[in-house]
Amino acid sequence: MAALSVDFEKRLGDFHLRPRFDADEELIVLLGPSGSGKSLTLRAIAGLLRPDAGRIELPSGAVFDSRLGLDVPPQARSVGYVVQDLALFPHLSVAENIAFGLHGRPKQEQRERVRELVELLGLEGLERRLPRETSGGQQQRVALGRALAARPRVLLLDEPFSALDAPIRNALRREVTRLRRQLGLLALFVTHDLQEAYALADRIAIYDGGSVLQCGPRAEVFRNPASVRVAHLLEARNIFEGRVVSKTEAYTEIETPWFRVRARAEGRLAPQARAAACVRPEHVILLRPDRPHTNQLDTTLDVELVDEVPTGNNHRLYLRVVQAGDSQCIIEADVPAHPYQVMGVASRRDWLVALTLEETVAIPMGDDLT
Amino acid sequence: MIPLAIDAEDIRVSLQVAGLATLICIVVGLPMAWLLARHQFRGRTLVEVVVTLPLLLPPTVVGYYLLRALGAGSPFGRFLEDELGIRIVFTWYGAALAAAIVSIPFLIRTSQSAFEAVDSELEGVAQTLGRSRIGVFRAITFPLAARGIAAGVALAFARAIGEFGATVVVAGNIPGRTRTLPISVYDAVQAGDIDRANLTALLLVGISVASLLVFSWSLLLVRR
Amino acid sequence: MRRRFGIAAVLLCALGLGLSACGGDGRPTVLVAAAADLRFVFEAMEPQFEERCECNLKFSFGSSGTLATQISNGLKVDIFASADSSYVEQLEKAGLTLPETRQLYAVGRIVIAVPADSELEVETLADLRETNVRRIAIASPDHAPYGRAARQALENAGVWEAVVDRLVLGENASLATQFVETGNVDAGIVPLSLAISREEYLRAVLVDESLHEPLRQEVAVLKSSRHPDKATAFLAYVNGEGRSLMRQYGFVLPGESLQR
Numbered sequence: 001m002a003a004l005s006v007d008f009e010k011r012l013g014d015f016h017l018r019p020r021f022d023a024d025e026e027l028i029v030l031l032g033p034s035g036s037g038k039s040l041t042l043r044a045i046a047g048l049l050r051p052d053a054g055r056i057e058l059p060s061g062a063v064f065d066s067r068l069g070l071d072v073p074p075q076a077r078s079v080g081y082v083v084q085d086l087a088l089f090p091h092l093s094v095a096e097n098i099a100f101g102l103h104g105r106p107k108q109e110q111r112e113r114v115r116e117l118v119e120l121l122g123l124e125g126l127e128r129r130l131p132r133e134t135s136g137g138q139q140q141r142v143a144l145g146r147a148l149a150a151r152p153r154v155l156l157l158d159e160p161f162s163a164l165d166a167p168i169r170n171a172l173r174r175e176v177t178r179l180r181r182q183l184g185l186l187a188l189f190v191t192h193d194l195q196e197a198y199a200l201a202d203r204i205a206i207y208d209g210g211s212v213l214q215c216g217p218r219a220e221v222f223r224n225p226a227s228v229r230v231a232h233l234l235e236a237r238n239i240f241e242g243r244v245v246s247k248t249e250a251y252t253e254i255e256t257p258w259f260r261v262r263a264r265a266e267g268r269l270a271p272q273a274r275a276a277a278c279v280r281p282e283h284v285i286l287l288r289p290d291r292p293h294t295n296q297l298d299t300t301l302d303v304e305l306v307d308e309v310p311t312g313n314n315h316r317l318y319l320r321v322v323q324a325g326d327s328q329c330i331i332e333a334d335v336p337a338h339p340y341q342v343m344g345v346a347s348r349r350d351w352l353v354a355l356t357l358e359e360t361v362a363i364p365m366g367d368d369l370t
Numbered sequence: 371m372i373p374l375a376i377d378a379e380d381i382r383v384s385l386q387v388a389g390l391a392t393l394i395c396i397v398v399g400l401p402m403a404w405l406l407a408r409h410q411f412r413g414r415t416l417v418e419v420v421v422t423l424p425l426l427l428p429p430t431v432v433g434y435y436l437l438r439a440l441g442a443g444s445p446f447g448r449f450l451e452d453e454l455g456i457r458i459v460f461t462w463y464g465a466a467l468a469a470a471i472v473s474i475p476f477l478i479r480t481s482q483s484a485f486e487a488v489d490s491e492l493e494g495v496a497q498t499l500g501r502s503r504i505g506v507f508r509a510i511t512f513p514l515a516a517r518g519i520a521a522g523v524a525l526a527f528a529r530a531i532g533e534f535g536a537t538v539v540v541a542g543n544i545p546g547r548t549r550t551l552p553i554s555v556y557d558a559v560q561a562g563d564i565d566r567a568n569l570t571a572l573l574l575v576g577i578s579v580a581s582l583l584v585f586s587w588s589l590l591l592v593r594r
Numbered sequence: 595m596r597r598r599f600g601i602a603a604v605l606l607c608a609l610g611l612g613l614s615a616c617g618g619d620g621r622p623t624v625l626v627a628a629a630a631d632l633r634f635v636f637e638a639m640e641p642q643f644e645e646r647c648e649c650n651l652k653f654s655f656g657s658s659g660t661l662a663t664q665i666s667n668g669l670k671v672d673i674f675a676s677a678d679s680s681y682v683e684q685l686e687k688a689g690l691t692l693p694e695t696r697q698l699y700a701v702g703r704i705v706i707a708v709p710a711d712s713e714l715e716v717e718t719l720a721d722l723r724e725t726n727v728r729r730i731a732i733a734s735p736d737h738a739p740y741g742r743a744a745r746q747a748l749e750n751a752g753v754w755e756a757v758v759d760r761l762v763l764g765e766n767a768s769l770a771t772q773f774v775e776t777g778n779v780d781a782g783i784v785p786l787s788l789a790i791s792r793e794e795y796l797r798a799v800l801v802d803e804s805l806h807e808p809l810r811q812e813v814a815v816l817k818s819s820r821h822p823d824k825a826t827a828f829l830a831y832v833n834g835e836g837r838s839l840m841r842q843y844g845f846v847l848p849g850e851s852l853q854r
Contacts, residue, residue, distance in 0.1 A: 048494045074497040081498040087491045091513050100509075101499035150500060442668035451668070460669040542664050544625065544654045560655070560768040561633055562775060562792060 003186050004028075004154065008044060008054025008064065017041070018054075021205045021215040025059075027180055027187045029218075031197040032207025032233060038190040039084070041207075042156045045188070046081045047074030059153045059186060080147030080155045080185075084162065086139055088131040094118075094142050095127035101150035117145040120179070137168040144176070148183070155180070155187040161196070173199055194235050198222070206230050225363055228276050237332040238284065241276045241365060244269050251297060252362045258324035261299045261355055263362035274365040281316065283359035284333035286343065287352040299355040303331060305345070315340050319353060375565040376573060379546045380554040384531055384577075387462050387550055391469035391530035392523060398470075399477040399526075400519070404507075406478070407485035425475040432471055433539030436464065440540075460542045465550060468536035469529075476525040484518020485511065524585030528578045551577075622821045623650045624828060627661040627669065629677035629811070630733070630768035631702065631740060631785035635843035636675075639836050646831070649824050657766035659737025665690060665816065672819035673828060675811070677702055677767070677785075678739035682812040695815035695826055699833050700845035702809030703786040703852060704743050705798035709777045716781050717799055719751040731762045731773040731782035739809055740767040744783035746806035771796075790844035800852075811845075 002022035009018035017037040021028075030038040043049040045056055047063065050071060056064040058079070063072040080101075089097050095114050102110045118124055121141040131139055140160055147155060157176070161169040177200060180187045191197055197204060198218070205215040213233070214226040225231040231239055242256030251262040252269060254277045261277045269275055287293055293300050303319035310316075314334050321329040331353055335345060405411075406418065424432060440447045441459045450456045458464045488511050496506045512519075534552040541548035543557055551574045558567035624647075628636055633655050640651050654661070654671065662681040665674060666688060674691070676682050679698075685691050706722070708714050714727060722730055733741030741763070748754040762778075764770030767785050774782040775795040789798040813832070815825040832840070837847055846852045 043494075046494075046498050048497070074494070075500045075502055077498070079498055081495060083491060083495060085491070087489065087495045089492060089496075089510060100496065100501075103500060103505070103509075146499070437667055442666065447668065457668065457670070459667060460664065542654060542669055543656065544669075545652050546623075547652075557655070560630070560766070560772060562772055562795075 002057075003059040004188075005055070005057040006041065006045065008051035008056060008066075010040070010044065010049065010051045012040075015210055017210040019205075019207070019210070019212045021212045023186060023188070023203055025184055025186050026202035027177065027189055027200055028203040028205060028215075029197045029201035030188060030190045030205050030207055031194070031201075032192065034192055036207040037210040038192075038207050039158050042081070042158050042188060042190060045154070046079050046156055047072065047077050078150070078152045078154070080150070080152035082140075082143045082147050082155075082157045082160050084158045084160070086143040086160075088139060088142060088146070090131055093128050093130060094123060094134065097131065097142055098145040098149050100146060113149055117149060121145050121175075136164055137172065140164065140168075140172060141175075144179075148179070151183075153186065155185045157187060158190045159192070162191075162193075169196075176200070206233055208233060224361055225278070228363055228365055231276070231278050231363055236278050237281050239276050239278045239363070240329075241274070244271055244273045244275050244362070247271060251357055254362055258321055258327065258329040259299070259301055261360060262297060262357055263360040264357050266362040266364075269362060269364055276363040276365055277355075277360055278363055279355050279360040281332045281334040283356065284331060285354040285356065286317070286333055286335055286339075286345070287354055288343070289350055289352050292352060293354040295354075295356070297357045299357075299360070301331070301353050301355070303351050303353050305349045305351060306330070308345075313337050315345065317345070319351065322350075375563070375569045377545065377549075377554065377566075380549055380551050380570065381573070383462060383465075383546065383548065384550040384552075387465045387469055387533075387537070387548075388527055388531040390463070390466035391473060391533075392527045394466065394470035395474045395477045395526045395530075396523060399474045399522075400481055403478045403481035403522075404485050404511075407482045408490070421478050422475055424472045429468075429472055429533065429535030429537075430539055433468055433536035436468055436471070436536065436540040440464070459540055460544065460548065462541065462548055465533075465537045465541035465548050466530075468540045469531075469533040472533055472536055473526040473529040476529055477522040480522030480525060481515065481519045484515035484522070487518065488514045520585050524582050527581050527585075531577055531581070532574065621648055621650050622824060623652055624673065624821055624824050625652045625654065625671040626673040626675060626828070627654050627656070627665065627671040628673075628675040629658045629661070629739070630655050630766040631677055631787045632675055633768060633788075634791035635787060635839055635845070638839055638843070639831070643828060643831050643836075647824050647827050649821065651828070655766075655768065657733060657738035657741075659739075660766070663737070670818045671816060672821060672825040673813060673815055675699070675813040675832075676739070677809060677811050678742075679810045679812045680739070682814050685816075686814065690818070691814040691816055692819075692822065693814075695822075695829060696812060697814075697829065697833065698810055698848045699813050699829070700811040700840055700847060702740065702743070702811055703803060703844070703846060704740060704747065704783055704801045704806070704809075705786050705789045706781060706801060707771070707774045707784050707789050707796045707798040708781045709774060710795050710797055712777075712780070712797065714780060719748060719753045719801065719805070722748075722753055722781060723756045727757075727780045728760060729762050729779040729781075730757055730760050731764055731770040731779040731784070733767040733770045733784075734763040734765060738764075738766050739811075740783075740785050741770070743806040743809055747783065747801050750805045785844075787844040790842075 003025055004023040007020045017040055019041045032038055040049060044051055051064060053066040060078055062070060063077050064070060098117055099110050099114050102113055118127060121144060123141055126134055126138060161172055189200055201218040204218050204221050206213045208229060213230050214221055225234055228239060240256040242254045244252060245255045246253045249265060252266045253262050254275050263277050302322040304322055305317060306320045307318035308315055314336055317333045317335060319331045319333060321331060333353060437459055438444060442448060492510055493506050496510045501509060532552055537550060538553055543549050543553050551570055555567050555570045636653055644651055658676040658678060658681045662684055665685060682696060686693055706716055708716055732744040735741040735745040762773060764773055767788060770782050771784045771788045773779045775792055789796055813829055815822055819825050840847060
């Protein structure tokens with residue numbers, strides 16, 4: 001029985017929101033383009049948006065169930081919510097903001113809890129300041145402290161770091177991960193930044209147009225995108241659409257308009273089913289033509305280097321598949337700085353690429369699934 | 371203390387009437403302002419029209435309708451007096467009611483803007499932190515809207531103290547009971563008592579300016 | 595901080611409301627709704643009578659018609675002193691007065707008045723037709739007996755048609771007199787009593803009393819009076835010791851003729 005279970009729908013004008021996913025005590029990232037319904041989902045879980053129908057279940061129990069007419073008000077849901085613009089109370093000090101969720105408890109208890117969180121989040125000395133008198137990073141931590149004060153069992157974070165500089169963002173990311181583990185919280189983290197998602201997620205739910213296209217452990221989702229659309233949203237490059245021509249236990253062979261490629265075995269695809277082969281740029285192996293690849297099962301192709309973009313410690317190479325002829329087929333490959341130099345990439349244009357079986361995945365297209 | 375030309379009773383009556391009128395404006399007007407600020411509901415436009423109406427209606431019309439509705443000529447008025455012993459017309463209660471009606475649009479519109487300026491995201495977050503709706507209003511909405519509300523109260527008070535047309539129709543000109551400062555000016559003119567007219571008018575200007583200043587200053591105090 | 599603002603706000607309201615509790619010296623108040631022409635004579639009577647009756651007199655002056663309407667609508671006064679008989683009659687018919695207290699206390703006269711420094715020569719009603727008399731003030735005939743009398747006089751003198759669009763109507767006789775005093779109008783028809791009280795500011799000529807219905811000024815105590823004894827005492831005073839003052843202020847007393 002999952003700790004968190006979301007399955008509801010809500011119509012807002014033309015937009016149809018109908019997310020469906022589960023999570024346990026872990027950090028689940030909601031990833032997707034802007035406007036795909038991630039923030040709205042958090043609002044519904046917090047109790048600030050009333051679904052038209054469906055069910056939302058938290059570790060403490062069901063908080064929304066349209067069949068039972070159940071709708072627990074926000075104040076009773078025990079949820080910590082950090083919204084995108086933080087919404088710190090401008091007329092209350094840092095300490096008062098953090099203590100806000102502790103209303104009604106003995107003063108002594110409140111003071112201690114605030115002190116605890118101030119220490120935990122490194123906000124010493126700022127207790128009496130107003131939000132506008134603190135920096136962006138400090139405000140984030142105040143918002144976190146405020147959300148955590150009443151010890152919620154679920155933490156909702158809506159793109160909390162998007163307005164911050166990279167160094168602070170990284171520091172806060174580590175902090176959130178540490179806190180979450182330490183407190184054993186179930187955390188939902190909304191972002192449209194793939195890097196952030198990859199860094200933080202135990203589990204990932206891919207959002208698009210109001211629905212969850214895929215939800216699963218991070219590694220699983222990245223490795224096996226459920227559809228081409230998911231692959232696009234995961235910023236996968238090198239997606240080649242074609243048809244399954246043969247299947248064995250070891251591999252699935254796909255014929256694309258440009259080449260034939262072997263992908264790792266994919267149980268669901270039927271022969272002649274439409275499928276896309278996909279390999280991440282970092283997994284494309286660059287080879288000198290005179291040093292061919294040894295593994296026979298892997299697919300090797302003759303390519304010509306047509307463009308490259310250096311990015312910090314990496315080079316993104318754009319390699320045209322020779323046998324594709326006039327119809328342009330480009331494979332993107334990432335080569336780190338050191339191999340780039342050693343191999344002398346800059347010195348020649350004809351190369352070989354190897355698409356390994358293990359790293360090439362067959363993605364189902366359409367509905368020819370067994 | 372006060373120049374003899376001014377009747378001290380008129381000052382007392384004016385403060386009484388304006389005080390009660392402002393209180394009525396707050397008690398009735400604040401909830402309405404909050405409703406209009408936060409809720410979309412059917413008939414909302416109608417409510418907005420009704421609330422704005424006293425700004426445009428001639429005060430004498432307001433007084434006239436009040437008189438018709440609550441005076442001895444109406445069954446309701448007679449009921450109030452005979453059964454409940456409550457008299458409104460030609461008493462300072464009537465004057466206060468008339469003043470409240472013409473002043474309430476100021477309070478409602480200003481307070482409505484003040485409430486609208488409070489980010490509803492703050493209220494939502496406050497709810498997730500365990501506060502009831504009333505708790506949210508007290509801890510978040512009201513404090514953040516307080517400045518605007520105070521300005522509205524100041525306007526309402528200043529308007530109430532200057533009210534003439536509706537008051538004179540529904541409450542008459544009874545010294546010591548319903549003769550407010552504005553009515554006293556009118557009365558002094560009739561009597562040819564220029565001294566009283568001048569001094570009372572001056573006092574009225576002074577009170578209006580003072581009330582606006584007091585509240586502007588207290589608005590500055592609210593900001594920490 | 596917020597407390598200080600709250601206290602300031604409450605103070606101002608409480609000041610007014612609290613004041614309502616104090617004041618008053620324990621003596622009963624007799625409230626008189628009186629026609630506008632009685633302002634100066636009644637105010638002159640006030641000190642002597644208050645001492646006599648050990649009560650406080652308060653006056654609400656206005657046009658008789660307006661006052662009668664207010665009383666019908668719920669205005670609670672002890673005495674209604676009208677500038678004629680019709681309005682008292684109206685209230686008696688409505689059962690609001692004590693019929694046995696109804697009495698005639700004066701007969702009113704009207705005058706043509708011009709501002710004291712006016713260069714106009716206005717002796718008769720016919721003179722009002724002159725083109726240099728651009729604005730003429732009278733009390734509103736609809737609810738002021740003196741206004742009604744003014745209209746009757748103008749009609750009977752055959753002058754009404756000529757002057758009607760030059761008339762400025764005052765809400766009551768006091769206001770009409772004010773218009774003349776301040777020079778806002780060129781001339782006016784106002785009560786004799788007011789002209790006498792304000793003779794510094796006006797020049798006046800009596801209007802022939804045959805030109806209008808007599809202004810039989812009547813007074814009555816109202817049923818709603820809480821001090822009918824004091825009220826009746828005031829009426830007795832007005833028609834008794836106060837007669838000399840009444841004469842002085844230009845009222846013709848019942849059974850007498852004008853001594854001017």
